[in-house]
Amino acid sequence: MANEEKENLNQSEEQEAAEAEVIDADTAEESETNAEGSEGLTQIEQEKNDLQERLLRVQAEYDNFRKRTQKEKEAASKYRSQDLAEALLPVVDNLDRALQTVQDEEANKGFVDGIRMVHRQLLEAFDKQGIEAIETVGQPFDPHQHQAVMQVENADYEPNTVVQELQKGYKLKDRVIRPAMVQVNS
Template sequence: MANEEKEKVNETEEQEAVEAEVIDAAPAEESETNNEGSERLAQLEQEKNEMYDRLLRLQAEYDNFRKRTQKEKEAASKYRSQDLAEALLPVVDNLDRALQTVQNEEANKGFVDGIRMVHRQLLDAFDNQGIETIETVGQTFDPHLHQAVMQVENDEYEPNTVVQELQKGYKLKDRVIRPAMVQVNQ
């Protein structure tokens, strides 16, 4: 019986040793699981931050696109009559020339009055669309508004001043449709 008791004691000791190993191993496994979980959590956190950053960039890009599109629409609306104005400028020029040649003739007074009326209506239509003539004579030469075709010496004007207008220039709001052809003082 002493052997049986020894065996029971040995079995009990072995069970206690196994239980101690299991208890010691459990925190190690939990520690590994916690490390893997925290690594996964950190990875997911990083992915979330990257996605959020991409979202913010896309929102900013969309806002910029929307603003640019709005500006393009406004510009298209603002300058929609430019093609029409460019097509009608030669008509205005010819009416100007016709009026200049017949100003002194009384025989064609009715005809001249009709041309003046058409000319005035055309200029009024231009004015309603924001098309205006460019100021020239007496103005300082501006290559954005004037096209110098001749230079003269004239003591009445400062150097680099427009002396004579050879052809009217026009602008639509703030955009030059056609620069004025001018003579400039040297």
């Protein structure tokens, strides 16, 4: 009987040891699961942060695209008549020259009046489209609006001032269509 008790005792100890191993294994699995869970959680949080950052960038990019296309659309509308104006500038120049060369105004009064009327109508059409002549004589030389073709010395003007206009320059709103050809005081 003592042997039986020893065997029962050994069996119980073995059973307790086996149960302890199972408990240790369960505890180890739980700690591994917790470690994996916290690693997975930080990885998910990182992915979430990356996606939020990408979303913000895409939204900013879209806003910039929308603003840029709006500006391009406004500029296209604002300067739509530029090509037509550039094509008509030589016509205006020729009308100016024709009016300057009229010698006997009385003999050609009807013809000259017709040319003046066409010239005036053309300039009015330019004005309606926002096209205007660039002021030159007496103005400081501006390379964005003037093209200096000659330099002269004139005591009546300050240095670097436009003395004479050789060909009119025009601008559409704030954009120069053609710079004015000018003489500049040196």
